[in-house]
Amino acid sequence: MAVINEDLAYDLGDFFKIFGDPTRIKILYTLLQREMCVSDLVAELNINQSALSHQLRILRQNDIVKFRRDGKSVIYSLDDEHVGILLRNGIEHISHKNAYDSEEEHK
Amino acid sequence: MAVINEDLAYDLGDFFKIFGDPTRIKILYTLLQREMCVSDLVAELNINQSALSHQLRILRQNDIVKFRRDGKSVIYSLDDEHVGILLRNGIEHISHKNAYDSEEEHK
């Protein structure tokens, strides 16, 4: 084992970076529940259409979401089983931390 | 369920952002194996002492690592069980992706 491979460190960093933005989190959290077309995402998430499209491209290019065209719409969905696990993992961490924080407040 | 809470989206984003940097990944990957003092990390990871210290502060402030002083040294270790799970999750994702990529190359 010893030292982490330099490339792996960069790849891992790049991978987690994808989840390091609230807009992308919103998108992924939504797609975790059901596939959805762009205009529905715009409506539901209250994000500028262009900003959403830019973020979807990032998710696409990193194989986090997949998409198919249906008439005029493009329908996006999660491409990876790990995404859900990862998000839930993060949520768990945050809720534990918040629970601990409010415990502290009572002292 | 429906739409993700705005605060949660930001908190989750901030959480994952911590893992979105190769220097921090190197640090965490190393601490996953054993606790270590700063100068050992400097030597092992070949990172500038100041840069390392700045990154350790970020990890500290986000309760990802904990530390204790031992004489002149400060010894860091992981503070959270989730970190290992998260890293392994990311590594798994990347290795699957790479496996798939090289599969593609053969076509």
Added chain:
DNA sequence: TTGATATATGAACAACTGTTCATATATTCA
């Protein structure tokens, strides 16, 4: 105390990131 060693911090700066605006492309329908 003084010098040596270990770690932390602040300021400055270059590089990167996400958003917006304008516009391009794609599809459907009349």
Added chain:
DNA sequence: TGAATATATGAACAGTTGTTCATATATCAA
């Protein structure tokens, strides 16, 4: 074909991030 709708893309810009250099703080040993 032309208009309407849905989505994507490029350029510009402000804000953020990570590194470096210089320096501060902390601990130990003489």
